[in-house]
Amino acid sequence: MLVAAFLRNGLGLLVPLAIACTIYLYLYPLFGGCAFPLPSRDAHEAFEATKRLHWPFNETESDPDHVPTQLAPFRLLALGDPQLEGDTSIPTVLLGTFPHVISIYKHLTFQTPHWSFRERIRWTVHDIVDVIFEDIPYYLDSWRKRLDLFGNDFYLAHIYRTLHWWSRPTHVSVLGDLLGSQWIEDDEFEERGQRFWQRAFRGGERVPDDVATWPAHEYDLTGMLDGSEAEEIWTKRIINVAGNHDIGYAGDLTPERLERFERVFGKVNYELRFGIPINDTDVLATIHHDQRNPESNRLEPEIRIVVLNDMNLDTPAKDTDLQDATYKFINTVIGTSAAVEYSGIFTLVLTHIPLYKPEGICVDAPFFDFHGPEDGGGVKEQYLLSADASKGFLEGFYGMNKDPNAAAGGRGRKGLILNGHDHEGCDTYHFINQTNGTDPSERFWEVARWRDAQARGLPNLTSSGVPGRREITVRSMMGDFSGNAGLLSMWFNQETWEWEYEFVNCRLGTQHFWWFVHFLDLGVVVAFVVYILVSILGFVGVDVDARFFQGVAWGGRKIAPWWYQKRDDAASQNGHARIKG
Numbered sequence: 001m002l003v004a005a006f007l008r009n010g011l012g013l014l015v016p017l018a019i020a021c022t023i024y025l026y027l028y029p030l031f032g033g034c035a036f037p038l039p040s041r042d043a044h045e046a047f048e049a050t051k052r053l054h055w056p057f058n059e060t061e062s063d064p065d066h067v068p069t070q071l072a073p074f075r076l077l078a079l080g081d082p083q084l085e086g087d088t089s090i091p092t093v094l095l096g097t098f099p100h101v102i103s104i105y106k107h108l109t110f111q112t113p114h115w116s117f118r119e120r121i122r123w124t125v126h127d128i129v130d131v132i133f134e135d136i137p138y139y140l141d142s143w144r145k146r147l148d149l150f151g152n153d154f155y156l157a158h159i160y161r162t163l164h165w166w167s168r169p170t171h172v173s174v175l176g177d178l179l180g181s182q183w184i185e186d187d188e189f190e191e192r193g194q195r196f197w198q199r200a201f202r203g204g205e206r207v208p209d210d211v212a213t214w215p216a217h218e219y220d221l222t223g224m225l226d227g228s229e230a231e232e233i234w235t236k237r238i239i240n241v242a243g244n245h246d247i248g249y250a251g252d253l254t255p256e257r258l259e260r261f262e263r264v265f266g267k268v269n270y271e272l273r274f275g276i277p278i279n280d281t282d283v284l285a286t287i288h289h290d291q292r293n294p295e296s297n298r299l300e301p302e303i304r305i306v307v308l309n310d311m312n313l314d315t316p317a318k319d320t321d322l323q324d325a326t327y328k329f330i331n332t333v334i335g336t337s338a339a340v341e342y343s344g345i346f347t348l349v350l351t352h353i354p355l356y357k358p359e360g361i362c363v364d365a366p367f368f369d370f371h372g373p374e375d376g377g378g379v380k381e382q383y384l385l386s387a388d389a390s391k392g393f394l395e396g397f398y399g400m401n402k403d404p405n406a407a408a409g410g411r412g413r414k415g416l417i418l419n420g421h422d423h424e425g426c427d428t429y430h431f432i433n434q435t436n437g438t439d440p441s442e443r444f445w446e447v448a449r450w451r452d453a454q455a456r457g458l459p460n461l462t463s464s465g466v467p468g469r470r471e472i473t474v475r476s477m478m479g480d481f482s483g484n485a486g487l488l489s490m491w492f493n494q495e496t497w498e499w500e501y502e503f504v505n506c507r508l509g510t511q512h513f514w515w516f517v518h519f520l521d522l523g524v525v526v527a528f529v530v531y532i533l534v535s536i537l538g539f540v541g542v543d544v545d546a547r548f549f550q551g552v553a554w555g556g557r558k559i560a561p562w563w564y565q566k567r568d569d570a571a572s573q574n575g576h577a578r579i580k581g
């Protein structure tokens with residue numbers, strides 16, 4: 001039983017490897033130590049707490065659904081730039097399948113005009129060369145690309161599903177560039193929309209339009225961060241941000257592109273407000289109330305999520321009505337913000353294009369490209385927002401000021417900006433030095449890497465002359481960027497009456513590992529089935545080995561008859577019996 005023995009030994013090696021790789025792949029957040037940070041900011045403790053969520057034997061009888069309370073009440077799974085590709089990246093879809101064969105046929109059947117027969121032959125030979133050097137490679141590449149796209153959907157799905165199951169987010173956001181191209185036709189757009197919801201983010205739901213509200217002075221909270229069943233729905237909803245590949249930059253953005261995005265993925269501009277229950281009556285009494293407690297600057301704790309389409313902030317825009325709508329939205333957000341003197345509200349901005357920063361801070365440097373005048377002259381591409389638009393974020397949304405004599409010392413409102421676009425990711429701190437120079441007009445916004453800013457102690461200077469806000473550009477979840485995901489935890493500190501947060505990344509590894517594991521598993525399954533068949537055949541008395549080697553000899557004879565001929569001659573000369581084919 002040589003064949004069976006070979007398969008048995010092979011499986012003996014491959015099965016343990018396949019099991020180990022599969023366990024690693026399907027439990028990657030566990031091996032990567034991924035967990036939403038805890039208020040203690042202790043990574044080890046956070047990991048242990050998440051592990052306990054999955055340990056089936058620690059449920060107390062009184063409270064079987066007990067979720068450890070030390071978990072942060074707001075846990076956002078933030079995903080950057082999945083960029084679902086499709087038709088537009090398959091050569092045969094763009095160019096046709098074997099177009100030069102068709103062309104040759106036309107030349108030979110006199111369907112093409114040529115001034116001489118020699119010319120006809122010349123073009124035919126030309127096309128034969130193109131078949132070999134273009135059509136065949138493109139054809140093979142198209143199939144590779146199709147397989148690639150198919151696998152990529154499942155690779156992204158693997159990240160979403162596994163991390164969602166393991167880390168238990170309360171909210172999920174995809175920070176723009178859900179799709180890979182803004183140039184696609186409507187049917188391809190629908191197709192990719194289907195793939196987004198049915199495959200990559202299966203189980204996810206679009207945020208309903210009536211929940212995604214326009215900012216107002218009088219508003220109802222979107223929800224409470226109390227872990228109740230009613231809030232469970234938010235673990236499924238995906239807060240989608242519009243990116244340049246979804247709707248186009250300012251120079252390409254049309255109502256049609258916006259409409260199809262909003263219909264499939266949700267609105268592009270809205271706010272969500274989440275509160276947190278406070279049950280302690282002593283604490284409740286300290287909250288601002290116009291009659292009972294007018295002196296207090298404490299507002300009821302709330303996370304205000306501002307979802308913003310920042311595609312058309314910069315000019316020129318193709319459609320100025322759409323640009324006005326974005327400006328109006330921003331002004332309404334600012335107009336309905338609490339005065340800067342109050343504390344307890346945290347503004348989390350989710351958008352796509354990062355804020356302005358000079359070259360050398362992140363991978364992307366400032367870059368603008370514009371359409372020619374014949375195409376409307378609008379913004380064709382940009383890596384970062386302009387300095388002016390960025391200032392609008394910092395001084396508008398956050399109300400910070402270069403002048404220390406401004407309201408509340410120009411310290412502004414608490415918050416954080418999350419975005420995507422720069423696939424490499426970046427973590428920065430924007431600040432303004434209020435004591436720089438004597439004249440406020442000489443002061444300007446500066447940016448530092450978050451790590452450098454921390455080393456310089458800048459975040460601690462917010463109340464002493466250097467207000468600032470952090471901006472996290474989340475690294476892409478695409479395989480080439482190692483399948484990254486951001487985990488943002490937020491919790492409320494009742495002592496300082498401010499929200500606090502912590503952000504960590506979790507990486508799966510490149511798509512190649514994902515492919516390797518699945519091919520390995522498939523190979524093991526096939527080998528195992530063959531092994532079973534061989535064993536059964538052996539059991540019923542078929543000489544599998546003899547047949548196998550006969551088969552090899554027969555196959556060899558077909559492929560290399562001359563070699564077998566020589567061997568056969570030698571064998572008959574030596575008087576050996578030859579293997580019958």
Ligand SMILES: *[C@@H]1O[C@H](CO)[C@@H](O)[C@H](O)[C@H]1NC(C)=O
Pocket residue numbers: 433434435436437458466
């Ligand atoms: C702010 O500016 C003052 C005056 O130029 C300077 O002494 C101080 O070091 C600056 N602070 C920071 C954090 O750059």
